[in-house]
Amino acid sequence: MASSWRTSRWLPKFLRSPEPAKPYYNIYMNPYRAKRKWPPDLSKLSWRDQVRFDRKYRRRIKMVSTWPVWNRRVKLAQWLILGSVGFYMVCIVDWKTEMEIKAGGPVTGYSPFQVPHDFFWDNWRRVFRGKKPSNSTPEKPDDQST
Numbered sequence: 001m002a003s004s005w006r007t008s009r010w011l012p013k014f015l016r017s018p019e020p021a022k023p024y025y026n027i028y029m030n031p032y033r034a035k036r037k038w039p040p041d042l043s044k045l046s047w048r049d050q051v052r053f054d055r056k057y058r059r060r061i062k063m064v065s066t067w068p069v070w071n072r073r074v075k076l077a078q079w080l081i082l083g084s085v086g087f088y089m090v091c092i093v094d095w096k097t098e099m100e101i102k103a104g105g106p107v108t109g110y111s112p113f114q115v116p117h118d119f120f121w122d123n124w125r126r127v128f129r130g131k132k133p134s135n136s137t138p139e140k141p142d143d144q145s146t
Helices: 005-010 047-065 068-092 095-103 114-129
Strands: none
Touching: 068 114, 095 114
């Protein structure tokens, strides 16, 4: 039974004649030989060819390995993490309390972050709790006698 393209296309797979097996790929029996051996033996190249080869492939590797959007996002994530950790360490953590807990009692010492910590929390309380700063003068009530 000769199978034409029509019968082999429309007949179910189990009724078709089997396709000939493809030969296993063997690199040594490759009909398409490479023009040059890879990787090249740099010891056999002249100094000038080594430099040219190095420059060419270094440039190609650099072009392939650059992902500008990915690099920008990674850099942004790194700066956000660094900034948030710095903000947390300076403004949120109360180092005086932390030192007292670690020492097991009151500590007489100065935390370098106490001034920015107090400044941050004083302004936070003032903004979100409506407290006025302590150095402001009280407002005078308006006279409404007419």
